Amino acid sequence: MTDAPAFGFDTLAIHAGARPDPATGARQTPIYQTTAYVFRDADHAAALFNLQEVGYIYSRLTNPTVAVLQERIATLEGGVGAVCCSSGHAAQIMALFPLMAPGRNVVVSTRLYGGSITQFSQTIKRFGWSAKFVDFEDMAAVAAAIDDDTRAVFCESVANPGGYVTDLPAAAKVASDAGLPLIVDNTSATPYLCNPIAHGATLVVHSMTKYLTGNGTVTGGVVVDSGTFDWSASDKFPSLSQPEPAYHGLKFHETFGPLAFTFHGIAIGLRDLGMTLNPQAAHYTLMGIETLxxxxxxxxxxxxxxxxxxxxxxxxxxxxxxxxxxxxxxxxxxxxxxxxxxxxxxxxxxxxxxxxxxxxxxxxxxxxxxxxxxxxxxxxxxxxxxxxxxxxxxxxxxxxxxxxxxxxxxxxxxxxxxxxxxxxxxx
Missing domain, CATH: 3.90.1150.10 (Aspartate Aminotransferase, domain 1)
Incomplete structure (x- = not known):
């Protein structure tokens, strides 16, 4: 499905990212229930670990079933890539992880799911991060809350539970004017009803547990990368713009361009935080999206x-x-x-x-x-x-x-x- 704009939403919801299994011809995406993957040789293994070649190493990082799901959701949301993880709450931490550092803050809407309010007001303090809660009906107040230590702006497209509809273009402008990414939780709307990226969002997060899976069977989360943000425009995002010691000084934005955030989410976020989505959960979610x-x-x-x-x-x-x-x-x-x-x-x-x-x-x-x-x-x-x-x-x-x-x-x-x-x- 390389020519995504040529296909409608319903077609993409069924076909995006999926191809008949090359080994068996299986039409439904198989559940690749495996921990590790055999390397062709030592050079192949080295290229994978150096991020010089895309492939499968270990299922904490990448898995073929999960990869299909990532491509499908990224396509439906209009992003360049996505990183799936174990829950919606995990997705929110994964979204913030490359952006934040001790002493940094995120400006968030007061109209959020209660668990998100707790995560932002209490839990992230343990990382040395903080959140500023602002009513997003007052965009001047949102802009005023941003300071030199702010690294992101966060809201929900349709707030859970109150049904508040965020003015996404206005929020995107405030974030853009400040040189910051806008992160939008699109769980309640789904990409069928709303595409936050089309309205200026940098990153989109979902609790896939909800409408994307749609059958109450598994938990899962995803971060979708728009690929539009210039991570090197300032010195605010060194994890993406500066040399990464764990990869011999590789600069994610310089090396991967629009896919910098996605590659960082896998190579650093999943590697070190380990909030991995299991392949069976990915399979259930893929089946759910077919009827979204x-x-x-x-x-x-x-x-x-x-x-x-x-x-x-x-x-x-x-x-x-x-x-x-x-x-x-x-x-x-x-x-x-x-x-x-x-x-x-x-x-x-x-x-x-x-x-x-x-x-x-x-x-x-x-x-x-x-x-x-x-x-x-x-x-x-x-x-x-x-x-x-x-x-x-x-x-x-x-x-x-x-x-x-x-x-x-x-x-x-x-x-x-x-x-x-x-x-x-x-x-």
């Missing part, structure tokens, strides 16, 4: 129908779905996500915290789980689960206050889901 467009169409259709029904129910205080005309982000969503705004939104109940707990307990079709993006409809009360580590003020800022439930609409019959919600909502 079909699933996302149904997710969006169902979500629109159910959000409209909920908004009219007198037991509901507010529905945050950006597909609703009442959403303050409706026009932005139409511009950035013309195919729909996904299957995830929150619902604020008039009965508060107690009503949320009763709703979750009364549902029959909806599953109460800490996940989203499944074919099955899912629900969770963030304030008591995914966002419970946050203060109430942080919960509210993230769109996950005590009176809010997060709903991930599946691909079941919408009428059945409405009946389940109707009987479960406290009267």
């Amino acid at each position: 467009s079909l699933r996302m169409e149904r997710h969006c259709q169902n979500a629109q129908t159910i959000a409209e029904w909920l908004e009219k129910d007198d037991r509901i205080e507010k529905v945050t779905y950006a597909g609703l005309a009442s959403s303050p982000y409706h026009a932005r969503a139409k511009a950035l996500f013309p195919k729909g705004t996904g299957g995830l939104f929150t619902v604020a109940l008039k009965g508060g915290y107690d009503a949320c707990v009763k709703l979750v307990g009364n549902l029959e079709l909806f599953s109460h789980v800490a996940n989203l993006g499944d074919t099955r409809s899912l629900i969770i009360h963030p304030a008591s689960t995914t966002h419970r580590q946050l203060t109430e003020a942080q919960q509210v800022a993230a769109g996950a206050g005590p009176n809010v439930v997060r709903i991930s609409i599946g691909i079941e019959n919408a009428a059945d889901l409405i009946r389940d919600l109707d009987q479960a909502l406290p009267r």
Whole structure:
């Protein structure tokens, strides 16, 4: 699939990166369940270890099944390369790893998944990094938060769980004006609904666990490299622009050009952090991506129908779905996500915290789980689960206050889901 622009999304979702197995002719990508790979000779081994030749050494670094997945996602996102890893959280660390150093900071949106807020506000401190949280609805404040130690700007395309739609072109301009990469978590939208790179993003991350896999079977993450950022334009990114001691002074950007970040992610990130995606998980995700467009169409259709029904129910205080005309982000969503705004939104109940707990307990079709993006409809009360580590003020800022439930609409019959919600909502 070398002429990617000649093919449509649905075709690429099935074929990109995949070829019949040369040894057996197997049409589906095999699961290469192997740790290591035999070298042709000593010179071949040396060339691989010196990054002079692309190939397979050890499955912590590269694996043929994972390589197909990396190429497929990079193609769908419009990037030049991708690095798969063990989870969405691993992908966020992998994205920051080549950019950061002790004393450096990242400017991040206040409207993020609760686990990401915890990772940025607490965990990255152990690396000597820090995060500045800013409301991305105020781009002047985002620009003002950037200082000489800032190394990246981070946001979600559609925020989990609150449904906030980030003005990606505006965020990209702020980052570009400061000479910084914009990293966008595109998990909730998927490349079917949104291509952040087309709107100026430098890197895109996903929790592949969610919509990309779509069947609730495995965890996985990916970092997609746009290949457009000039890592040598300043001295801010020495890991990519300066000599790398572990490879005899090789300069990643000078040597690999647009693929510098991708090669660094494999040769340094996976080598040393070891957050590797296993080939079986890659296989499940590849199969999931084959039906991504079909699933996302149904997710969006169902979500629109159910959000409209909920908004009219007198037991509901507010529905945050950006597909609703009442959403303050409706026009932005139409511009950035013309195919729909996904299957995830929150619902604020008039009965508060107690009503949320009763709703979750009364549902029959909806599953109460800490996940989203499944074919099955899912629900969770963030304030008591995914966002419970946050203060109430942080919960509210993230769109996950005590009176809010997060709903991930599946691909079941919408009428059945409405009946389940109707009987479960406290009267």
